[in-house]
Amino acid sequence: MLLSVLFAFLATMAFGVLFNTPKKDLLPGGVAGALGWAVFIYMRDIWGYNSQVSNFAATVALALLCEVFARMFKEPVTLFSIPAIIPLVPGLPMYQGMKLLMMHAYNVGMDKLVQAALDAAFISLGILLVSSLARLFKNSQQKIKGLKVRV
Amino acid sequence: MKTTCANVMQMTSEQVLDIAVLAGKILLCSGAETYRVEDTITRMCAVRGMNSVTVFCTPSVIIVSDEFANGCTLMYRATRRGTDLGLISEINNLSFNWYQWPYSYESTMRLLKEKLERPTRPxxxxxxxxxxxxxxxxxxxxxxxxxxxxxxxxxxxxxxxxxxxxxxxxxxxxxxxxxxxxxxxxxxxxxxxxxxxxxxxxxxxxxxxxxxxxxxxxxxxxxxxxxxxxxxxxxxxxxxxxxxxxxxxxxxxxxxxx
Known part of the structure; x- marks a missing residue:
């Protein structure tokens, strides 16, 4: 379990290099990715929630952390959140579903693909929630300071 | 409000527009979200006092225009997009420091063109x-x-x-x-x-x-x-x-x- 969290950290950093993230932002991105994976794996394997709910919680946790990092390091959020979201992408059910469809096991295959689609949808929901909350927060801050808010 | 330093005010509005569109171009080609491209261009123009500039951006095009009939329109067609979070961060820094930008029009354009055409990593x-x-x-x-x-x-x-x-x-x-x-x-x-x-x-x-x-x-x-x-x-x-x-x-x- 701890090993897989460690490798999630490594994977996120590697994807950061792939997307040419500046060097000083690699480490916080890795921390966010490891946090997301840790929340996901704990909720799914230890507390026994289904993978959709775990994905949602993990995405919310890591996206919140990314928003904090973005304000700390004065960088765009996507710099941290794009690599950090990668470990959660449902590659396994997608591959299994494709393989089963290929072997004419349509029932089980569609089951897996719908699983993957739902996982992706719940990850999206997590991003959507946090990014709109962040917008709300930013706009309210600007309103307090008396600046113009983009409508 | 922050006071704008003399350098940006000395540029003509066409020059500011040039720089802003080039910055937007770099952002779009590096895989930034749409609202970041639009926001950066509008904000850079607003520093120069051009408050009626309108931007429309999709993943394949940027259109910048003035709301007045005699305003000019710039359009950029993006054909090839990649992901380069480093460039997004650099342009983000530029737009944050734009109100106290220390360089002239020529050197800024040169700087941005260098960024746009810099060699890809091995x-x-x-x-x-x-x-x-x-x-x-x-x-x-x-x-x-x-x-x-x-x-x-x-x-x-x-x-x-x-x-x-x-x-x-x-x-x-x-x-x-x-x-x-x-x-x-x-x-x-x-x-x-x-x-x-x-x-x-x-x-x-x-x-x-x-x-x-x-x-x-x-x-x-x-x-x-x-x-x-x-x-x-x-x-x-x-x-x-x-x-x-x-x-x-x-x-x-x-x-x-x-």
């Missing part, structure tokens, strides 16, 4: 990052040391070939299809050589660098910002690329399982 570095990411992912799914090595090789090879072919500008669909073909070939070969390798772990690890996570994330952020057209474009791009990857893998695996 293919082996990108391929190595992709390989390490793939390998780490194979272990996260419960793979052993052999899976780690096989996924490293698969991710490395597929990305290396893609980068070498990038000069010919293939369409992105066939690009990912080719990636799917190469990585499943390497994975199948690894399983043949060493029977302790698990094909599933290797392949799922190796496809990770090619899944369109950036397009999907940005597309959803576009939806939330109200840019529905860009959101649709990006999400359908993501679906198309996943389809391409699946076609490539299915081509090899169906032969393998026959």
């Amino acid at each position: 293919p082996w570095l990108v391929a190595l990052a992709s390989g390490v990411g793939a390998a780490a992912f194979a272990v996260m799914l419960g793979g052993n040391t052999y899976d780690f090595c096989a996924a490293l090789a698969a991710g490395f090879m597929a990305m290396l070939v893609l980068r070498k072919l990038a000069v010919f500008r293939p369409s992105s669909f066939w690009e990912t299809t080719l990636a799917g073909i190469i990585l499943s070939l390497v994975a199948v070969a690894a399983v043949q050589i060493n029977h302790e390798c698990n094909l599933e772990n290797v392949i799922v690890g190796a496809i990770m660098p090619f899944l369109p996570g950036v397009a999907l994330t940005n597309g959803l952020r576009d939806y939330m910002a109200g840019d529905l057209m860009s959101g649709n474009a990006r999400v359908s791009e993501a679906v198309l690329l996943v389809g391409g990857l699946a076609v490539g893998m299915a081509a090899i695996l169906s032969v393998w399982y026959m």
